[in-house]
Amino acid sequence: MASENNFVQAAIPRFDGHYDHWSMLMENFLRSKEYWQIIEDGISAPTEVEALTNAQKMEFEARKLKDLKAKNYLFQAIERPILETILCKETSKDIWDSMRKKYQGTARVKRAQLQALRRDFETLQMKEGESVMSYCARTMETSNKMRFHGEKMNDVTIVEKILRSLTPKYDYVVCSIEESKDIDELSLDELQSSLLVHEQKMNRNSTSEEQALKAYTFISSNSRGRGRGRGRGRGRADRGNRDGGNKEGCGNFRGNDYGKGRGRDFDKSKAA
Incomplete structure (x- = not known):
C-alpha cells in the first residue's frame, strides 16, 4: 500500500513555473482520476431553505468528497510559497482559476x-x-x-x-x-x-553509388600508374638509343672530316 501511495505521489505533475505545460499535464492527470468535472463545474452549497431528498444529499456529499480529493492533488502539485497565497480558496475550482489568473499571462x-x-x-x-x-x-x-x-x-x-x-x-x-x-x-x-x-x-542508393565510384576511381588510378611506368621505361630506352646513335654518328662524322681535312692540306705535286 505504501509503494502505491509513493507511485501516486511521484505521478502528480509538479508546478515549475511553466503554467501552460503544467496545466496540460495536471488536467490530464485529474481527468484520469475522474476529478476534472468537479474543477470545471465547481461545487455550490445548497441554501438552507432548499429541502434536499436523501438522494440529493448523498450526491452532494459525494461531490464534496471529490472536491476534497481534487484539492489534495492540487496542494501536492504546488510549492509551499505559492500554496500559502491560495489557502483561502474553498474549492478546487477556485484554486485552479486562481492559478490560471496568476500564471497564464495576459x-x-x-x-x-x-x-x-x-x-x-x-x-x-x-x-x-x-x-x-x-x-x-x-x-x-x-x-x-x-x-x-x-x-x-x-x-x-x-x-x-x-x-x-x-x-x-x-x-x-x-x-x-x-x-x-x-x-x-x-x-x-x-x-x-x-x-x-x-x-x-x-x-542505400547513395551508399551503393559512393562505393561504385570509389572502386572505379581506384581501378582508374592503378591503370594510369602502370601506364606511366611503362611509358617512362620506353622513353628512357628510346632516349638511350638516340643518344648512343648520335654519339656514334658524331664520332664517325668528325673522323671522316678530319681525314678529309688532312688530305686537302697535303698536296703531293707541290711537295715534288
Whole structure:
C-alpha cells in the first residue's frame, strides 16, 4: 500500500513555473482520476431553505468528497510559497482559476507569442542533410507550442506544411504521396513512416553509388600508374638509343672530316 501511495505521489505533475505545460499535464492527470468535472463545474452549497431528498444529499456529499480529493492533488502539485497565497480558496475550482489568473499571462502577451510562433511555422524549411525524423520533430514542436497558446490546428495543416517544405530531393516522393493518398485523411504518423521508408532507400542508393565510384576511381588510378611506368621505361630506352646513335654518328662524322681535312692540306705535286 505504501509503494502505491509513493507511485501516486511521484505521478502528480509538479508546478515549475511553466503554467501552460503544467496545466496540460495536471488536467490530464485529474481527468484520469475522474476529478476534472468537479474543477470545471465547481461545487455550490445548497441554501438552507432548499429541502434536499436523501438522494440529493448523498450526491452532494459525494461531490464534496471529490472536491476534497481534487484539492489534495492540487496542494501536492504546488510549492509551499505559492500554496500559502491560495489557502483561502474553498474549492478546487477556485484554486485552479486562481492559478490560471496568476500564471497564464495576459491575453496581449499570449497573442504576441502566438504571432511569433505562426511566423516560425510558416518559415520552417527542411535543411540540407537533415533527417526526416529531425525535421518532423522540429515541425511538431512548433505546432504543439501554437496549440498550447490557443491555436486550433488540424493535423492536415501540419501534413501539408511538411510536404511543401522538404528539400528538392524529396520532390518525387511528395508527388507519389499526393497521387496515391488522400492528404485530408493522411495522419502524421503515416506521413512520417512513408518518408522514412523513402529516406532509407535513398541512403542505400547513395551508399551503393559512393562505393561504385570509389572502386572505379581506384581501378582508374592503378591503370594510369602502370601506364606511366611503362611509358617512362620506353622513353628512357628510346632516349638511350638516340643518344648512343648520335654519339656514334658524331664520332664517325668528325673522323671522316678530319681525314678529309688532312688530305686537302697535303698536296703531293707541290711537295715534288
